[in-house]
Amino acid sequence: MALHGDFSSFPLPELLQWLDSSRKTGTLQLLTWEGGERKLYLLSGQVLAMANEGLWGRVARVLSLAKLADGAAVLAALKALPPGGEDVESALRAHKVEPKQVRELVREELFGSMVDQTRAGHGAFHWTEDLDRSGEEWAPCELGLRELLFESLRWVDEQPDVDRVLPGDALTVRSKAQPSPRQPLMHRILLTLCAGGQNLGRLRLSLGMSRSSVTRRVFELLKAKQVEVEGAPEVVVDPVTDMLEKGAVLVREGQYDAAELVCSSLLASDPTDRRVREFARMAQSEHVAALYAQLPPLAxxxxxxxxxxxxxxxxxxxxxxxxxxxxxxxxxxxxxxxxxxxxxxxxxxxxxxxxxxxxxxxx
Structure with missing residues (x-):
């Protein structure tokens, strides 16, 4: 089955909800906006991989800039990925590239792209059940559609706060902490690149990433007092936002029972908050998917x-x-x-x- 449409008549969040609830398998392609096009490869409602022109070069450049990998080795590893997506781990490790770092960068690009598209509200899409990746610059992602939807909507809801604190590209970002392996990958990359102070606009251009993604992560580091931004107002931590971020981390780490406790607390305090409702749906969906991985439906x-x-x-x-x-x-x-x-x-x-x-x- 093929499906065509545009986001003025079928908004992106509704499209993702439909694909998630139907546990679709196939390719969501030609998501078009000013930043180009993307292809999302889905298996039973999970995003296995993403393709985009120039994706390999951006992943290699970011890991090289942060001194986390050799850029040439990353490019060679991504070009060697099998078209069918089998045994991705071995293909990357054969070139001494850490698969987790590649996946995190692809997710980061995907989140930023979804936020930009949702906010713009225009563009077109094409859905097909074909999963062929041959001839595409694709990289593994492995992300639940429900988590993608929750995170992108949360970013959209909180973007006005980010824009208020970081209104322009002329601001200078300077690290106040050393990068640590315990930190999220993008936090480590930004702390490395901003060690001597970095203009926000140049930082974004050198990374080649969405402004939504870069400013979001700088905002998080500013909130954690790990960077300083000249002229930026003090960030006041919203307790609901803080709990949602911690809950999302618990879901990513597979601690679903703990995430459910966070969810119950948030729903009790404000059941009308869209971010809270989406988090509840996302946590449950990811828990169900994890359980089906242990309990195959036909067993x-x-x-x-x-x-x-x-x-x-x-x-x-x-x-x-x-x-x-x-x-x-x-x-x-x-x-x-x-x-x-x-x-x-x-x-x-x-x-x-x-x-x-x-x-x-x-x-």
Missing amino acids: VPMLVPDPEAQSLLKPEERQVTGLLNNTWDVSTLVLASPTRELETLKTLAKLVRMGLLRLTNPG
Whole structure:
């Protein structure tokens, strides 16, 4: 199935929501704005990779400028990526390039691009179920559509604060802290490049990245008091924004239960905040995707009899256990269960951990 349209009639956030809820597989291409075009390669609602003219050169230049990798080696590694996207890790490591750094830079470009497109509100798209990457400058991303949607909308909502603090490119950014491996990659890169002071406009041009992305990260460093910007007003930390950022980090680290606690607290304080609602949806979607990675939808759960261990289960968990018949697969159990999809999957995962359940392949 192919789908064509423009963002005046089908806004980008709504398009991403549709692709996410439908768990689509294919290519979202020709997202056109002043900054060029992008192609997003999706598998079951997850962004596997992104393609864009000049992408390889930008990734290589940024890693080289920050002295994190040899630019020529990065270019060679990206050119050697197999068209089908198989065994990306080995292809990059063979050239001594860290896959995580490449993925983080591609995500960064993707976030900035989505923000720019959402704010502009114009452009066109083409959706196809073809996943062919041959002939494209593509690089791995591996990002959930729900996280992409949440982060880009959060950036859009908070961009007025960033623009107020960093209104122009003539401002000078100077590092106050040393880069550390514990910091996010873009923070490390900016701290390295601004060690002796750097004009914001030149910094953005040298990186070749979206202004939305660069100013956002400088704003975060300014808020953390790790850089100083001459003439910039003091950044007042919004507690909701701060908690959302911490919650997003928990989701990226796979600490979903902790992220749910953050989500519950935020929803209790202000259930009408769009950022909070989107975070709740994103956290749940990413948790469900992670559980399906452990529990393949077509796998058939087989109950291992253990009355003593089963007596420790909660009543709602026993309800799910009662549905097990050694015939239904995971997807059928989720549909038949009286509890929500997420709760059913969490129960099945718990049963596997307890040794009460083993998964068999119907083939």
